[in-house]
Amino acid sequence: MSNVPEMFGCRVFNDDIMRARLPKEIYKAFRKTREDGKPLDQTVANSVANAMKNWAIEHGATHFTHWFQPMTGITAGKHDSFVTPVDPCKVIMEFSGKELIKGEPDASSFPSGGLRATFEARGYTAWDPTSNAFLKDGSLCIPTTFCSFGGEALDKKTPLLRSMDLLDRQALRILRLFGDTETTHVTTTVGAEQEYFLIDKALYEQRKDLLYTGRTLFGAKPPKGQELEDHYFGVIKPRVSAYMKDLDEELWKLGILSKTKHNEAAPAQHELAPLFTSSNIATDHNQLTMEVMKQVASRHGLACLLHEKPFAGVNGSGKHNNWSMSTNNGVNLLEPGESPRKNAQFLLFLVAIIRAVDQNQDLLRIAAASTGNDHRLGASEAPPAIISIFLGDELTDILQSMLDGVKYESPDKTYMEVGLDYLPRFKKDTTDRNRTSPFAFTGNKFEFRMLGSSASIAGANCILNTVIADVLCEFADELEQAEDFRPALRSLLRRTIQKHQRIIFNGNNYSDEWVQEAQSRGLLNLQSSADAVPYYLCEKNIRLLTRHGVFSESEVYSRYEITLENYTKQIHIEALTMADMVKKDILPAVVSYMKDLSTTACQKKQLSDRISCYVEETLLTRLSALSSELYKQTEQLEQHVAKATQIEGVGIEAIGRYYRDVVFAQMEATRVIADEIESLVGESYWPYPTYGKLLFSVK
Ligand code: ADP
Ligand code: MG
Secondary structure, eight states: OOOHHHHTTTTEEOHHHHHHHSOHHHHHHHHHHHHHOOOOOHHHHHHHHHHHHHHHHHTTOOEEEEEBOBTTSSOBOOEEESEEEEETTEEEEOOOHHHHHEEOOBOTTSOOTTOSOTTOOBEEEEEOTTSOEEEETTEEEEEEEEEETTSOBOBSHHHHHHHHHHHHHHHHHHHHHTTOOSOOOEEEEEEEEEEEEEEEHHHHTTOHHHHHHSSOSOOOOOSOOSTTOOSTTOOOOHHHHHHHHHHHHHHHHTTOOEEEEEEOSSTTEEEEEEOOEEHHHHHHHHHHHHHHHHHHHHHTTEEEEOOSOSSTTSOOOEEEEEEEEEETTOOBTTSOOSSHHHHHHHHHHHHHHHHHHHHTHHHHHHHTOOTTGGGTBTSSSBOOSSOOEEOOHHHHHHHHHHHHTOOEEOTTSOEEOOSGGGOOOOOOOOOOOOTTOSEEEOSSSEEEEEEETTSOSHHHHHHHHHHHHHHHHHHHHHHHHOSSHHHHHHHHHHHHHHHHGGGBOOSOTTSHHHHHHHHHTTOOOOOSHHHHGGGGGSHHHHHHHHHTTSSOHHHHHHHHHHHHHHHHHHHHHHHHHHHHHIIIIIHHHHHHHHHHHHHHHHHHHHHOTTSOOHHHHHHHHHHHHHHHHHHHHHHHHHHHHHHHHHOOSSOHHHHHHHIIIIIIHHHHHHHHHHHHHHHHSOTTTOSSOOHHHHHHOOO
16 A cells, blocks of 8 residues: 555544544534543444444454453553354354453463552453453454552553643643633643664564564673764665665554654664654554554564663663643643743743742652663663653743843843733743753653653553643642632742742763762762652652552552562562573583684694694683683672572662662673683684674665
8 A cells, every 4th residue: 555645544543534434423422422421322332343343344344352452551451352152153243332341361471569469360451431442363452441450550541641631631731821712622742752773683583682572681882872972863774774664654554644854863763753642642652553563674684672771882772752742632731832821821820830840849750760761761871760851942031030130131232021911932842952861851842862762652641641630630729719810820920930940951961970960959869769769658658649540559659669679579580581691602612712723722832842733722712711700790689689589587678779789789790701702712612793794784
């Protein structure tokens, strides 16, 4: 299919298809449910289910699945067939409203963080009518939420939907204060830019570390890395270009508008940016994008790596979460306005975000916490682990002038009053050249740049929506009571800027000075996930997350437990993989090389005493010493891992710190030696493709 408009969304049961296929009344009732979250009655559900089934069968589907997002961070679904027997030799294809609305998959193999008692293994999936059903691999996939028997969220979508609903309600209260009586809904919007690596699949399959852990645990630096910066935005190679074309088409069919693509900073690294949409759909789309990226790569003899740090010494991959709020009339609430009134409203939202971010640095850091992402944050390639906000000079100056009660000097040297009635008209500043900020205002949206490339964006957006909605609620509470709105607003803005200006930083976030400066400003610097995740349970956070019903207390606890558990499990698997690689592959390779060296040296000596054996002897001496050392370090690593499984009763936080301080540190020590050995051993002896091959072989 080459016609893009025809191809776009052809696997999606979208609004147009629904309007065309559903009786008018049913379609209207469905739209009401979608827009206002009204419960769907059984006849409507039956009618929608029937239309969905017919459409799916016409497109070759035989099965349906409730597609959900458990706390593993990837998607899941149990595939049931439409086939229903009517008598011993006849079947019909059936799908009822009941099956559309609710499913009961076995939940026992999904992480629950203590939410699901083992005697109650059932989980429930419930249709999310705000996200379209779609066709994938012969199944009709129905986006659903996933919860336990007791109604607790076992997934990432449920809290995200709750947070969107919360923000909708609180933002509307603010709009009403500014005299907006027309807007009926505010939706959070997201565009998630996705970074990834593409390498040759045959080479990928030769590396146990990539297969088991998604990243290379060993690998000496190649002679060329990313020093020349010749890859960034460079010419896309033919094999990669064919992949990207195919990927775009597959995504378009699923209604995902992949818009731009380019090479990233590291060799073999690329990026895809979609058009933004509502947070919920953007999350579903990002999950699908990651799945499709891998599938299409496989068809092209490539492997798509979504790990945050597949290669040491080379930039890792992240995800930029572009975030804003939009009214049902399509007005972006973070777009600076044309009139002072609009600008005052814009400033209120902006200042609310500043307060929310400063007050909840810990929660935002947690939202980016994972074993993989720990390699990036603070490594001069991604923002540091310190949260701050980039506003750009002009906005920062305007806030400062408001605070000081002085005139604002604009870039063209004119002076303007700054009062709510005299706000300067400022242009949307699209010249954001500060790529080092973790949370940057980019003209009409914020870009949260800390997320890891493999993460689901659901968690981060749920936190963003909740912390911002909480401040909007607080602001609305105060302003709704005010006798005189304008002075009350001015006082609120001033007070808030005064209190939270420490979070604004327009400088280089990668510099050492910033780490010092941030410390003196009292900002948090939570270096690893093991440091960050325990903050989930601070009283402030539990209160905030439960206050508006986004999470229950046990749901917060379950997220805390699962995140820490994943963190330690991943390091555990990495450590075992390392030990396996050393003993089964690396040491045998070195020994075999040393054997050839010593055989050659002996043969030379037999021929004549005067033939130099300098190379053989030097290498043998060095490699003997290094391989003994590697063996010892590996034994040590295995002992540390064994001990970790014995330390019970110390609590999950202590185990997390143990894995970071002891096991992970030991992995680093082991790797250094293996990498040095690699640089000395003949390439034909080495059991794994080198960094050079992995990074530069796709043409
Ligand atoms: P930049 O060049 O600053 O990265 P782009 O306009 O190319 O900006 O957008 C980058 C990403 O931000 C895209 O995925 C885009 O869809 C998303 N984006 C743009 N506007 C919004 C918005 N209002 N809300 C959420 N995401 C947005
Ligand atoms: Mg960007």
